[in-house]
Amino acid sequence: MPLPKDFIWGVAGASYQVEGAWNEDGKGPSIWDTYTHSRQSPVRHHDTGDIACDHYHRVKEDVALLSEIGVKAYRFSISWSRVIPDGIGEVNPKGLAFYSDLVDELLAAGIEPMITLYHWDMPQGIFDRGGWMNPDIVSWFERYTKVIVDALSDRVKYWFTINEPQIFLGLGYYTGAHAPFLKMCDRDLLVMTKHVLLSHGTAVKVIRENAKTAPKIAYAPTGPTFIPDNDSEEAIEKARAKSFAFDGDGYLFSNSWWSDPIFLGRFPEGAKEFFGDDMPEFTKEEWDLISAPLDFYGCNIYTAMRDMKELAASDAKDGLVGEPITAINWAITPDVLYWSARFFYERYKVPVMITENGCANVDYVHLDGKVHDPQRIDFTTRYLRAFLKAGEDGIPLAGYIYWSFMDNFEWGIGYDARFGLVHVNYQTQKRTLKDSAYWYRDVIASNGESLWK
Ligand code: PNW
Secondary structure (H helix, E strand, C coil): CCCCCCCCCEEEEEHHHHHHCCCCCCCCCCHHHHHHHHCCCCCHHHHCCCCCCHHHHHHHHHHHHHHHHCCEEEECCHHHHHCCCCCCCCCCCHHHHHHHHHHHHHHHHCCEEEEEECCCEHHHHHHCHHHCCCCHHHHHHHHHHHHHHHHCCCCCCCEEEEECCHHHHHHHHHCCCCCCCCCHHHHHHHHHHHHHHHHHHHHHHHHHHHCCCCCCCEEEEECCCCCCCCCCCCHHHHHHHCCCCCCCHHHCCCCCCHHHHHHCCCCCCCHHHHHHHHCCCCCCHHHHCCCCCCEEEEEECCCCCCCCCHHHHCHHHHHCCCCCCCCCCCCCCHHHHHHHHHHHHHHHHCCCEEEECCCCCCCCCCCCCEEEEEEHHHHHHHHHHHHHHHHHCCCCCEEEEECEEEEEHHHHHCCCCCCEEECCCCCCCEEEEEEHHHHHHHHCCCHHHHHHC
16 A cells, blocks of 8 residues: 655754754753763763764755755754753844754755754753753743744744653663763652653643644654564553553653653553652643643654563573664564554554654775665664554554664764764764665655565
8 A cells, every 4th residue: 555645754863962063152051061071971982962963064964965865854853052051041043043044954955844842952051950850841941942933833844842751851860871860769750750741731832822834743752662472362462551551660661651641631550559649740721731632643663672571581681582683782673663553543543653763783984985784774674664564554654754864972872873874974074875875765755665675
């Protein structure tokens, strides 16, 4: 069955991971600037995003590459502290102009801009005022959203409020692997959950009420999708139940902790009993705000969860013995896109967009000057076939956004992981389209048909 003509084929990136120019043209520091500069930073090799892909100075060149690949959409995030240096005070006109120019460049190339408002680089000025712990963050995020919507919504239609609360709270404030490298207790994590959900809902309201062109709004969570061990109804039901389990200890990383409030207007069952008096509470008006309708379900999905206790012959914890993995040890499990599309659509009843999916590989420029990455092409072919099968089974699919457009700063593991369709030499900033970029160009040009050849 051919895909709808308006199926969105895109690629993604995020401000701190690509922009560099961390202190230029009036930009204020974010927590990623501050804490990657600290002596205690656990980031591999002490890498920072100070320069990253120097995208801030290379927008024209980078949009030309997007054009060459032929993407229909580019998902990027805005650095809050580039636009409002301390997060709450004066707007920095040069920061805003950078994003406005990027939007113009994209539109001139026929590429749909998709904006993520919060992809983890909180202004240091906000963190110093308590960050997600301070109830005022909701109004600060509201004001920041209004500034961006006023400046860009005449040209931008697609909005993501926040990227992966699971990871920025889970790794930033619980395991300590991401900035600001903290390990906090449930009591505080629950206060932060409350403010993240309210900030999301408030941003949705600001966009709906102020956007100058009809907006499409979502958020971009990740989470564990379990895939069934076999085709039986029983196995499918078991995988579905595990995918949405509240899961006690692992709640911050779960699907239901974040998406049940946003799509169903309630916390998952079992949460209140688990947390007792620490459980966040919302008024009826706040629940309405948080669960205001969204246009689609964004899924950042890379690998499946399996019930290892049942599957592994040995006591392997992370995967099956000798199974295929990417360069950062994530298991290659294509069916996760089929089951994610199905499970999320069945539970939340909005079309599904894969807002991130991709393969970390050991890419380098070969003797012939090209970057041959057959693993990435094979990986993405398999994942896309599984995703499109969900469409054939009647699940409405809104699009597929490959992570990432170009190699970039991969958070806690620095520059070691390369996810890009475009290779970046960090010494020279030379970009080279990988074989996968040309392969993706053909996939897009054929609207997916070439995946079956
Ligand atoms: C996502 N996990 O992060 C982010 O949105 C991107 O910024 C990032 O570069 C990309 O995926 C690749 O990692 C994740 O541990 C980080 O499950 C960690 C996990 C999932 C997503």
